[in-house]
Amino acid sequence: MTPYTVGYLVGSLSQSSINRKVAGALVRLAPPGLKLVEIPWGDLPIFNRDLEANFPVAAAAFKKAITEVDAVLFVTPEYNRSIPGGLKNAIDWASRPYGKNALTRKPSAVIGASPGRLGTAIAQAHLRSILLYCNSPQLPVEAYVQFTPGLIADDGAIANESTAKFLSGYLTELEAFLGRVYTVLPRGSSA
Numbered sequence: 001m002t003p004y005t006v007g008y009l010v011g012s013l014s015q016s017s018i019n020r021k022v023a024g025a026l027v028r029l030a031p032p033g034l035k036l037v038e039i040p041w042g043d044l045p046i047f048n049r050d051l052e053a054n055f056p057v058a059a060a061a062f063k064k065a066i067t068e069v070d071a072v073l074f075v076t077p078e079y080n081r082s083i084p085g086g087l088k089n090a091i092d093w094a095s096r097p098y099g100k101n102a103l104t105r106k107p108s109a110v111i112g113a114s115p116g117r118l119g120t121a122i123a124q125a126h127l128r129s130i131l132l133y134c135n136s137p138q139l140p141v142e143a144y145v146q147f148t149p150g151l152i153a154d155d156g157a158i159a160n161e162s163t164a165k166f167l168s169g170y171l172t173e174l175e176a177f178l179g180r181v182y183t184v185l186p187r188g189s190s191a
């Protein structure tokens with residue numbers, strides 16, 4: 001079976017983001033049945049419905065990248081008890097114009113890291129609500145990573161065995177979830 005291609009979005013644009021490190025660890029740990037590829041979104045303009053008539057090139061490329069993957073994985077921090085504004089902006093572009101939502105029927109998953117024990121819990125709840133509205137089937141597994149200095153190196157190497165086991169288990173759950181979704185909803189049948 002061809003591996004599932006999972007496009008991941010890191011919710012922070014910072015190159016030194018702890019969530020970028022978590023994404024790197026997930027890429028490194030991905031089982032043979034998952035291929036993780038980053039979907040960049042940093043060049044998107046602020047969403048403005050007036051721009052839909054002449055859809056921005058960056059937004060069109062972003063939507064195309066979403067349509068070309070089997071699932072979307074959001075690796076996000078929590079800013080002010082929600083998701084980062086830029087990530088919400090990206091989702092807004094993916095869902096427009098009306099009736100052409102790239103996230104409709106596109107399986108998704110959410111994970112996040114914070115120095116606090118459950119620092120991304122509220123952001124993840126907000127993101128899940130947005131994805132529910134976008135009609136995206138969601139992995140029903142909550143995943144929070146308490147990030148401590150040195151936990152994950154810039155190359156994705158994980159210093160803590162229990163964190164590596166947790167992240168590997170998360171990816172196993174994601175792969176199984178995609179198998180279940182695509183048993184009912186054949187690949188390529190999203191909006």
